[in-house]
Structures are given as structure tokens and as C-alpha cells.
């Protein structure tokens with residue numbers, strides 16, 4: 207904890223992202239990965255091999271864009287840098303270790319970017335004002351041969367909604383449509399990519415006692431990505447990380463994004479107009 211606090215104080219980061227808790231989260235995830243190196247290894251290996259498998263099915267290797275790259279723990283960065291002429295890592299910010307790695311590898315470029323377009327708008331939202339409209343975007347996608355969304359999808363609503371709950375006193379239940387919209391918008395942008403898309407995301411959190419799930423939470427809030435590939439359990443918080451009495455595991459799906467569906471009764475998604483309708487069964491190369 208004390209090490210995390212010192213890292214938080216010493217790591218350079220934009221003030222806004224620090225205020226919103228993004229730097230704290232990034233450092234906490236990194237620390238948890240180190241604490242549970244063995245438990246996390248199968249998940250990290252599976253994610254890396256899915257990325258390589260997708261890359262191996264392409265017929266051009268000019269540019270790959272990795273969204274949610276963060277510490278690149280689940281990204282086979284060395285191999286991508288050998289395979290592709292340009293590797294674009296997209297995240298809100300990058301810790302020094304990744305900045306140094308990128309300086310050492312000529313093909314690797316860092317693109318700090320908010321892929322939802324709401325982070326700054328939420329941070330500066332006046333009290334009582336309506337929620338900002340998302341402006342989702344992924345940089346460099348137009349010239350990509352492969353786009354990878356890597357363990358970022360379920361994270362997109364977390365800190366904006368936590369901010370709105372704590373600073374604006376908004377009811378978590380009332381924020382549910384906003385959460386869904388941020389998730390659906392990312393899938394919508396991915397589905398519009400001019401190239402194959404590899405989606406890796408956790409979908410469900412389970413609390414496990416004595417080997418049996420006793421509680422489950424849908425991390426995608428009813429949004430259901432159609433992914434052709436693989437699925438596994440990620441032992442994200444083996445005891446006593448959260449409690450002595452239980453483990454926490456996440457279901458992860460990974461592979462080619464084929465489309466996605468949203469709950470039928472979700473007005474926030476249904477009302478977006480024709481150009482923003484959910485994409486169904488769209489097929490993108492590879493696989």
C-alpha cells in the first residue's frame with residue numbers, strides 16, 4: 207500500500223486523470239498483478255496467445271492498434287513490434303515502464319486518448335447539468351490492419367460513474383443507461399473498423415466460496431458482444447485479496463468481434479438513431 211502511495215505521488219500524470227482516480231487504478235492493477243503473478247499467468251498467457259492467433263490470420267501487417275494497452279501485461283508487445291510496421295498503443299495514459307519500452311522499440315507509438323470522449327466532460331460537469339453525450343473514437347483506426355480492444359470494455363464506465371455518484375450524488379441505478387451507452391458505443395466504434403477486430407474483455411464477476419459461485423455480477427450491464435474465439439476464468443482476486451472467505455474470478459471472452467446486442471428495453475441505446483444502431487452479425491475477416 208505504501209509503495210502504491212509513493213508511486214502515485216511520484217508518477218507524472220495529467221491532473222485531471224489523477225483527480226478522477228485513473229492513475230491510482232493503473233498503479234493498483236499493476237500491484238495486484240505482481241502480487242498474484244501465478245494466479246494471473248494463465249489469463250495473461252491466454253490473452254497474449256489470442257492476440258497472436260488473430261495477428262497470424264491477417265494478410266497485411268502494416269499497422270495494429272491496441273486499445274487499453276496500459277502496462278501491456280496482456281499484450282505480446284515484442285512480437286507485435288516484430289510483426290507490424292507500426293504498433294499504436296492507446297490508453298488514457300502510460301506509466302514510465304511502457305514509455306521506456308516504447309522508446310526502445312521503433313515501431314511502437316503511444317497515443318494517449320479517452321476512447322469514450324466523456325472523461326473530461328464528466329470531470330468538469332456543473333452540478334445539476336445533464337450527463338454529457340459520449341463522443342467515442344479510436345485513434346489511427348482508419349489505417350489499421352487489426353484493432354485489439356484489450357481488457358478495457360468493462361472499465362469504461364467505472365470511474366466516470368464513480369465520480370458522478372460521489373461528486374454529484376447521482377443514484378448508481380439512475381446511471382445504468384449511461385454505463386450501457388459507454389460500453390455499447392465502444393463496441394459500435396469497433397464494429398465500424400475497416401479491418402478485423404479482436405475483442406478481449408471480462409464479462410462477469412463471480413464471488414466463489416469453497417469452489418462454488420455464490421454471487422455473480424454482469425460487468426457489461428446487459429450488453430452482449432458476439433465473439434468468435436475462446437473464453438476462460440481469470441483468477442483476479444484469490445483470497446485474501448478481497449476477503450479471507452472468498453475468491454473472486456472474472457469470465458473473459460476473447461476472439462474476433464462479430465457484432466453485439468443490447469437489452470431490448472434499453473432506451474438509451476435504442477434512441478441513438480439509425481447510424482448508431484447496434485451492429486449485428488457483421489463479419490470481419492480472419493477467424
Ligand SMILES: C[S@@+](CC[C@H](N)C(=O)[O-])C[C@H]1O[C@@H](n2cnc3c(N)ncnc32)[C@H](O)[C@@H]1O
Pocket residue numbers: 228232235274275276277278279280281296297298299319320321322323325356357358361362
Ligand atoms: C484492466 S486495464 C487493461 C490492462 C492492460 N491491457 C494491461 O495488460 O496492462 C484497463 C485500462 O483501460 C484504460 N481505460 C479506462 N478508461 C479508458 C478510456 N476512457 N479511454 C482509454 N483507456 C481507458 C485504463 O487506463 C487501463 O489502463
